Amino acid sequence: MKAQIITIGDELLIGQTIDTNSAWIGAEMSRLGFDVWRKLSVHDLREDILVSLKESAGKSHVVLITGGLGPTSDDITKQTLCEFFNTRLVINLEVLKMIEEMMKRRNFPMNENNRKQAEVPESCRVLKNGAGTAPGMWFEKDGTIYISMPGVPHEMKYIMTEHVLPELKRRFASQVIIHRNIMTYGTPEARLAELLTGFEADLPSEIKLAYLPAAGIIKLRLTGTGASNVLVNNIIEEQVNKLYSVIPELIYGENEDSFEIVIGKLLRERGKTISTAESCTGGKIAHMLTSVPGSSIYYKGSVIAYDNKIKSELLKVPQTLLEKYGAVSTDVAESMAAGARDLLKTDYSVATSGIAGPDGGSDAKPVGTVCIAVASEKGTISEKHVFGNDRLTNINRFSIAALSLVRRQIISR
Amino acid sequence: MKAQIITIGDELLIGQTIDTNSAWIGAEMSRLGFDVWRKLSVHDLREDILVSLKESAGKSHVVLITGGLGPTSDDITKQTLCEFFNTRLVINLEVLKMIEEMMKRRNFPMNENNRKQAEVPESCRVLKNGAGTAPGMWFEKDGTIYISMPGVPHEMKYIMTEHVLPELKRRFASQVIIHRNIMTYGTPEARLAELLTGFEADLPSEIKLAYLPAAGIIKLRLTGTGASNVLVNNIIEEQVNKLYSVIPELIYGENEDSFEIVIGKLLRERGKTISTAESCTGGKIAHMLTSVPGSSIYYKGSVIAYDNKIKSELLKVPQTLLEKYGAVSTDVAESMAAGARDLLKTDYSVATSGIAGPDGGSDAKPVGTVCIAVASEKGTISEKHVFGNDRLTNINRFSIAALSLVRRQIISR
Numbered sequence: 150m151k152a153q154i155i156t157i158g159d160e161l162l163i164g165q166t167i168d169t170n171s172a173w174i175g176a177e178m179s180r181l182g183f184d185v186w187r188k189l190s191v192h193d194l195r196e197d198i199l200v201s202l203k204e205s206a207g208k209s210h211v212v213l214i215t216g217g218l219g220p221t222s223d224d225i226t227k228q229t230l231c232e233f234f235n236t237r238l239v240i241n242l243e244v245l246k247m248i249e250e251m252m253k254r255r256n257f258p259m260n261e262n263n264r265k266q267a268e269v270p271e272s273c274r275v276l277k278n279g280a281g282t283a284p285g286m287w288f289e290k291d292g293t294i295y296i297s298m299p300g301v302p303h304e305m306k307y308i309m310t311e312h313v314l315p316e317l318k319r320r321f322a323s324q325v326i327i328h329r330n331i332m333t334y335g336t337p338e339a340r341l342a343e344l345l346t347g348f349e350a351d352l353p354s355e356i357k358l359a360y361l362p363a364a365g366i367i368k369l370r371l372t373g374t375g376a377s378n379v380l381v382n383n384i385i386e387e388q389v390n391k392l393y394s395v396i397p398e399l400i401y402g403e404n405e406d407s408f409e410i411v412i413g414k415l416l417r418e419r420g421k422t423i424s425t426a427e428s429c430t431g432g433k434i435a436h437m438l439t440s441v442p443g444s445s446i447y448y449k450g451s452v453i454a455y456d457n458k459i460k461s462e463l464l465k466v467p468q469t470l471l472e473k474y475g476a477v478s479t480d481v482a483e484s485m486a487a488g489a490r491d492l493l494k495t496d497y498s499v500a501t502s503g504i505a506g507p508d509g510g511s512d513a514k515p516v517g518t519v520c521i522a523v524a525s526e527k528g529t530i531s532e533k534h535v536f537g538n539d540r541l542t543n544i545n546r547f548s549i550a551a552l553s554l555v556r557r558q559i560i561s562r
Numbered sequence: 563m564k565a566q567i568i569t570i571g572d573e574l575l576i577g578q579t580i581d582t583n584s585a586w587i588g589a590e591m592s593r594l595g596f597d598v599w600r601k602l603s604v605h606d607l608r609e610d611i612l613v614s615l616k617e618s619a620g621k622s623h624v625v626l627i628t629g630g631l632g633p634t635s636d637d638i639t640k641q642t643l644c645e646f647f648n649t650r651l652v653i654n655l656e657v658l659k660m661i662e663e664m665m666k667r668r669n670f671p672m673n674e675n676n677r678k679q680a681e682v683p684e685s686c687r688v689l690k691n692g693a694g695t696a697p698g699m700w701f702e703k704d705g706t707i708y709i710s711m712p713g714v715p716h717e718m719k720y721i722m723t724e725h726v727l728p729e730l731k732r733r734f735a736s737q738v739i740i741h742r743n744i745m746t747y748g749t750p751e752a753r754l755a756e757l758l759t760g761f762e763a764d765l766p767s768e769i770k771l772a773y774l775p776a777a778g779i780i781k782l783r784l785t786g787t788g789a790s791n792v793l794v795n796n797i798i799e800e801q802v803n804k805l806y807s808v809i810p811e812l813i814y815g816e817n818e819d820s821f822e823i824v825i826g827k828l829l830r831e832r833g834k835t836i837s838t839a840e841s842c843t844g845g846k847i848a849h850m851l852t853s854v855p856g857s858s859i860y861y862k863g864s865v866i867a868y869d870n871k872i873k874s875e876l877l878k879v880p881q882t883l884l885e886k887y888g889a890v891s892t893d894v895a896e897s898m899a900a901g902a903r904d905l906l907k908t909d910y911s912v913a914t915s916g917i918a919g920p921d922g923g924s925d926a927k928p929v930g931t932v933c934i935a936v937a938s939e940k941g942t943i944s945e946k947h948v949f950g951n952d953r954l955t956n957i958n959r960f961s962i963a964a965l966s967l968v969r970r971q972i973i974s975r
Contacts, residue, residue: 160774162598163741164589165783169580171603176577185575186610190584190601193772197599220752222762223772262752280950282752301775303952328576339633339675339695349635359606359636361573362714370578425845425866431852432838432845435866439844442920442953444868450876451866453838453848459863459906493872507855539716540855 150321151209152183155201157216157226158300161190170215170305177309181318182326183211193217198229206293211317216300218283220262227270227286230297234288236272240264241284244275248282273297280307287312324374327381330361331369331392332406333399334553338362341399345369348388348395355384364545401556408552409437409444415559416447421496423555425451426464426489428476429503429519433548449495454485464488477502479520479531486524486531497525499555505543519547523558530558563734564622565596568614570629570639571713574603583628583718590722594731595739596624606630611642619706624730629713631696633675640683640699643710647701649685653677654697657688661695686710693720700725737787740794743774744782744805745819746812747966751775754812758782761801761808768797777958814969821965822850822857828972829860834909836968838864839877839902841889842916842932846961862908867898877901890915892933892944899937899944910938912968918956932960936971943971 154174160166168190175185186209191197198217205212217226231237245267252259266282269275276285276296283299285308296313298305333341338360342349349358355375361368371388373381393400402411416423425434435451438444454460457476461468466484474480485500503519510516516538522531532554536546567587573579581603588598599622604610611630618625630639644650658680665672679695682688689698689709696712698721709726711718746754751773755762762771768788774781784801786794806813815824829836838847848864851857867873870889874881879897887893898913916932923929929951935944945967949959 159772159785160783161585162588162601163592164585164587164598165741165743165781166774166776167580167582167585172574172577172580174577175575179576185577186605188575188603192599219773219775221755221773223770257750257753260752260756262755266752303950303955328578330578337670339673339679340670342634342675343673357636359572360632360634361578362632363579368578370573372572427845430849431857431861432840432848432864432866433852435845436843436849436957439846439866439868440954440957444844448844449869450872451845451864453845453852453864453866455852455858456862456906463863463905492876493869537716541853542716544849544853 150183150324152178152185152211152213153187153189153205153209154185155205155212155214156188156190156300157193157198157214158190159192161216162192170300170302173302173306174213174215174309177314178211178213179326179328181314181321182324183321184326193223193225195225195229195232198226199233202233202295206291209293210321212293212295213313214295214297215305218297218299220266220282226297227268230273230286230288231270234270234272234290236270238268239271240267241269241275244269244277244284247277251282276308276312278304278308279311280304285312325376325378325381327373327378327385329371329385329389330404331371331389331400332402333367333369333396334365334401334549335399336367338367341367341396344396348391352388353384355381356388364542364549366549401553407437408549408556409441412438412552412556412559413441413444413447415556419559421559422447422449423497423499424449424489424493424495426485426498426500427451427453428455428460428485428501429505430501430544430548430551431455433544434499434501434551437548437552450493452489452492460485463492465491475514477504477514477518477520479522479533482520482522483524483529483531486522487529490524497523497555497559499523499551501547501551503543503547505540505547506538507540517543519543519550521547521551521554523554525558527558527561530554563596563737565591565598565624565626566600566602566618566622567598568618568625568627569601569603569713570606570611570627571603572606574629575605583713583715586715586719587626587628587722590727591624591626592739592741594727594734595737597739606636606638608638608642608645611639612646615646615708619704622706623734625706625708626726627708627710628718631710631712633679633695639710640681643686643699643701644683647683647685647703649683651681652684653680654682654688657682657690657697660690664695689721689725691717691721692724693717698725738789738791738794740786740791740798742784742798742802743817744784744802744813745815746780746782746809747778747814747962748812749780751780754780754809757809761804765801766797768794769801777955777962779962814966820850821962821969822854825851825965825969825972826854826857826860828969829910832972834972835860835862836910836912837862837902837906837908839898839911839913840864840866841868841873841898841914842918843914843957843961843964844868846957847912847914847964850961850965863906865902865905873898876905878904888927890917890927890931890933892935892946895933895935896937896942896944899935900942903937910936910968910972912936912964914960914964916956916960918953918960919951920953930956932956932963934960934964934967936967938971940971940974943967
């Protein structure tokens with residue numbers, strides 16, 4: 150079962166918009182057992198859209214198309230679909246009514262652009278959009294299903310979830326493709342590959358292994374193919390168990406696990422709470438922790454102390470430490486963590502102090518230096534790392550290193 | 563001048579990795595005047611890579627390829643390029659030396675996987691990778707330039723910036739394509755299009771207008787094409803001035819401006835400082851403000867008060883307010899903002915209290931409700947909004963709404 154994705158929009162090609170839609174669609178279609186074998190982005194241009202539709206004919210069971218359905222004049226997907234499917238635009242009264250109701254609820258007046266959004270190609274089946282004004286459209290031609298959806302992510306997701314995925318699931322009995330990710334942290338890719346040489350050599354033929362590195366985290370993706378869920382899951386399970394025995398200390402989670410999710414689970418299980426005391430990470434760690442639904446159970450709050458005065462006045466970091474070692478030091482990070490733990494009354498507190506860049510580095514403490522500390526009833530521990538030169542990358546890597554230390558301290562005896 | 567992008571990697575198709583590389587490459591190539599007309603992602607599969615290379619032949623001046631160059635066995639791009647260009651892999655001694663030095667600096671031992679990374683197709687020109695171990699490769703065939711680069715973003719960017727972009731700039735004298743973005747906030751797309759009907763009708767033929775909505779922000783992209791920079795810039799400038807007269811109150815910035823960048827500039831100009839008091843946004847606003855290089859000049863710190871105890875004890879929100887109106891109320895948000903301004907001693911302080919979801923909503927205060935407040939010497943102002951159901955989208959939209967209020971308050975008289 151093959152599927153391909155076509156995303157339409159100049160903004161995708163000139164790099165003003167990052168194409169997150171096709172990643173989401175790719176993940177959902179893979180889950181249904183489709184091999185998403187090709188992903189194409191083209192301009193809002195009649196000829197380019199037509200070429201991409203013609204190319205896809207007969208090569209995939211399903212073609213998923215997003216974008217170019219907005220109410221504004223630069224969007225031409227609907228007219229072009231009419232041309233490809235040899236049909237014409239007609240007003241769909243049900244869609245019109247829905248748009249009228251939506252505008253009323255939001256207290257915006259209805260205008261000509263909104264009315265145009267109720268026009269659809271006559272030969273398509275309309276897929277209602279409960280999250281916006283542009284409906285989805287389902288076409289079939291010469292054995293291929295074509296589905297056109299708006300490019301606004303939450304509208305596309307609504308139409309996929311409510312209409313497309315359930316119907317595709319019903320219609321396609323499938324060979325099973327299962328992906329399982331093992332999340333590792335703490336070693337570079339080439340070294341990890343060396344550690345796993347024997348493991349790779351012994352992999353059964355139904356299983357493929359891929360290394361996906363990002364911000365110090367390396368995701369090991371095992372992909373299994375076979376006749377049934379049970380069969381494939383069993384083979385993957387066996388290989389996962391092997392991985393746990395080969396690199397136990399490097400694995401921190403599985404599948405979509407991030408450090409913040411893993412830490413959330415550990416804290417809930419133990420009935421413990423956490424706070425953060427951030428300097429160089431500027432709220433990023435708090436944002437990561439609170440991005441997890443239900444985090445208010447274990448996350449209490451934070452002090453972000455960019456200014457040294459806030460470090461000393463609120464977090465009670467002694468002036469002598471700041472003068473003797475400087476703000477970027479393990480001593481100050483430890484004092485910040487302990488101070489936040491006292492002030493915010495949590496079981497754990499994690500602190501960061503470092504130089505995210507691009508300026509502020511020195512020979513002794515170059516840009517990319519970070520000191521992190523975790524305070525808890527087990528005492529206070531700290532680490533120092535040196536990463537790269539890019540500000541946002543550093544903020545991210547500092548935060549991940551800090552959360553890795555939190556995890557290790559929670560599970561330590 | 564046409565260019566296309568091919569990104570290689572299963573992870574892109576099954577949606578485990580969002581393809582940020584091609585967005586970055588698209589933006590850089592557009593800046594050089596290239597029309598990036600096609601962007602394709604394919605599997606790490608010999609046949610699919612070969613088909614995509616053959617398809618591109620003769621249709622573009624430049625083909626930019628990323629991915630599949632890692633040290634691990636799932637990466638097969640180099641072997642496949644050898645096949646397409648009819649050449650073979652040979653060890654490049656310069657690359658080998660560079661990898662050896664890099665591993666030594668990072669204090670990792672050299673292994674067989676690292677050595678394999680020094681192998682390159684004999685017919686290519688090697689582009690040194692100063693940010694990692696896999697070199698870039700430059701091929702030419704039948705009038706088309708093919709450039710293969712690693713998929714790790716900062717390595718790809720290094721090779722593009724150091725080698726590819728400067729050489730392409732030298733070799734291609736170009737027709738000028740200039741993009742300019744006007745950033746708007748505060749009105750839905752169909753309504754904005756209605757306000758701009760006359761403006762659109764009067765646009766000169768060299769200028770195209772596109773609407774790019776994201777998280778409540780609508781980017782208006784003007785694209786001009788012509789013979790020279792001066793010419794195109796003049797025409798665009800004229801249209802931009804018109805926009806400022808048609809929708810003055812909706813425009814908050816231009817081009818890559820985010821609210822945090824705009825606020826940073828305003829605070830620097832005025833010599834003012836800011837802090838945040840966040841509940842439902844959990845550090846996101848602080849993270850946005852501190853993502854701007856040099857923000858430590860005007861950003862001092864924050865209190866994240868997820869727990870009501872922290873709101874009352876640290877931010878001095880009166881218990882009576884919390885009981886009478888609940889934490890999610892404009893009264894409590896105002897009190898939080900004023901409390902943080904006192905505690906952290908800044909000119910401005912912005913507070914949020916709301917329900918990001920997925921749980922915690924009620925009929926009176928559904929998921930998506932947020933109260934935001936800004937305290938300053940001009941007094942304290944607040945707003946209430948209701949957004950959608952998705953937690954991460956809400957955290958983002960709450961934060962943008964809060965920063966929009968900050969901006970308005972800074973520029974108000």
